[in-house]
Amino acid sequence: MTDRKKVAILGSTGSIGRQALDVIRQFPDRWEVVALAAGRNHELLAAQIDEFRPSWASWEGAASGALAEAMERAGSKRLDTAEMVLACDIPLVGTAGAAGLMPTLTALRAGKPVAIANKEVLVMAGHIVRRAMETGGGALHPVDSEHSAIWQCLWGEESHGIRRILLTASGGAFRDLDRSALAGVTAEQALNHPTWNMGRKITVDSATLMNKGMETIEAMWLFDVPMEKVEVVLHRESVVHSLVEFSDGSVKAQLGVPDMRLPIQLALAYPERMPAPPMPTLDLGAIGTLHFGTPDTDRFPCLKLAMESGRRGGTFPAAMAAADEVAVERFLAGEVGFLDIPGIIEAVLEKHERVADPDLETVLEADRIAREAARRVAVGVSA
Numbered sequence: 001m002t003d004r005k006k007v008a009i010l011g012s013t014g015s016i017g018r019q020a021l022d023v024i025r026q027f028p029d030r031w032e033v034v035a036l037a038a039g040r041n042h043e044l045l046a047a048q049i050d051e052f053r054p055s056w057a058s059w060e061g062a063a064s065g066a067l068a069e070a071m072e073r074a075g076s077k078r079l080d081t082a083e084m085v086l087a088c089d090i091p092l093v094g095t096a097g098a099a100g101l102m103p104t105l106t107a108l109r110a111g112k113p114v115a116i117a118n119k120e121v122l123v124m125a126g127h128i129v130r131r132a133m134e135t136g137g138g139a140l141h142p143v144d145s146e147h148s149a150i151w152q153c154l155w156g157e158e159s160h161g162i163r164r165i166l167l168t169a170s171g172g173a174f175r176d177l178d179r180s181a182l183a184g185v186t187a188e189q190a191l192n193h194p195t196w197n198m199g200r201k202i203t204v205d206s207a208t209l210m211n212k213g214m215e216t217i218e219a220m221w222l223f224d225v226p227m228e229k230v231e232v233v234l235h236r237e238s239v240v241h242s243l244v245e246f247s248d249g250s251v252k253a254q255l256g257v258p259d260m261r262l263p264i265q266l267a268l269a270y271p272e273r274m275p276a277p278p279m280p281t282l283d284l285g286a287i288g289t290l291h292f293g294t295p296d297t298d299r300f301p302c303l304k305l306a307m308e309s310g311r312r313g314g315t316f317p318a319a320m321a322a323a324d325e326v327a328v329e330r331f332l333a334g335e336v337g338f339l340d341i342p343g344i345i346e347a348v349l350e351k352h353e354r355v356a357d358p359d360l361e362t363v364l365e366a367d368r369i370a371r372e373a374a375r376r377v378a379v380g381v382s383a
């Protein structure tokens, strides 16, 4: 048990965090959870502390009674997330929004590998993250299934030119609806994703295709390619997780059953491949046909907005991501319609004053200004 890798799970109460703990449960002799970080779900965090007995934990707000008691039982101490990443061999950053930024930068600057799920970190500050990685010697192990696929396609191909990265997209819950039907969809309908069971924000982002747009920016930074080389292809079965085309025209794809535990496990175990958790194997005969198509950016303008922000760079992606977060909150609160989400983002970006090579402070300021602006955009902008 002495060679166990010490893991910190940031966002342990979320969809990614809970699945990461499932993976770790399968291999108790390989991984040791030394730190858990959550937000407001103190009850679940308390149960996780009882089970994994980490040395450190963090949460938002004052500890509930159950949480304080669990900390006491486990002898755990409260520690900031930016510090807990230094106390482990590999952090898994499964927080959502900006919460994962500082811990990711700290770990990379200290030369650690980071299993990264929190896509907003790369969308907001990809250039800063890359610099931290290059100067500190750390590495990013992608958790997102598409980026894990691209990562795997690139193994052994490091010296070969990438002509294109093809990110697959299931198309989200509303892929078959026309614009008038899209105008009337509810938050409850948007939260019903056809393939993946995820957090609320990313599920709505999947329905608007903003999630795919953010993934194009994520791919640009993770694999150091210009946005012009990143394309999105619709693929409703979610079996081909993404593809890479090389300079000789050869295209490699990675396939697998859609289960986030697989990319999570690989991100933690890399460079090893470990046995799969119990699950059905990929049965191509039963699937029969795989479909591919081109996304419709008239019905799903968020994809275009995100890719355009990635191309413009500087503070644009940070402003775009912040505006999206607020627009999604407003949609989930029933305050604005589904088609108002791109309308709000567009209205914020129209007024955004881009800074070309922003430092962290400038990125956070762009985030703050965009959030405020997105809260003020009048409802009905897209009508």
Ligand SMILES: NC(=O)c1ccc[n+]([C@@H]2O[C@H](COP(=O)([O-])OP(=O)(O)OC[C@H]3O[C@@H](n4cnc5c(N)ncnc54)[C@H](OP(=O)(O)O)[C@@H]3O)[C@@H](O)[C@H]2O)c1
Binding pocket: 010, 011, 012, 013, 014, 015, 016, 017, 037, 038, 039, 040, 041, 042, 060, 081, 094, 095, 096, 097, 099, 117, 118, 119, 120, 143, 144, 145, 196, 197, 198, 199, 200, 201, 202, 260
């Ligand atoms: N879910 C997926 O299948 C999937 C796939 C690919 C990529 N991703 C990306 O992974 C990230 C997480 O997604 P998710 O679906 O797991 O989201 P989620 O279910 O909403 O979970 C978010 C987690 O972050 C925690 N959190 C919030 N504020 C925090 C803070 N200040 N410090 C530490 N933890 C904090 C939450 O805690 P509480 O719940 O306790 O408040 C929760 O544990 C997102 O960036 C998403 O885009 C997700």
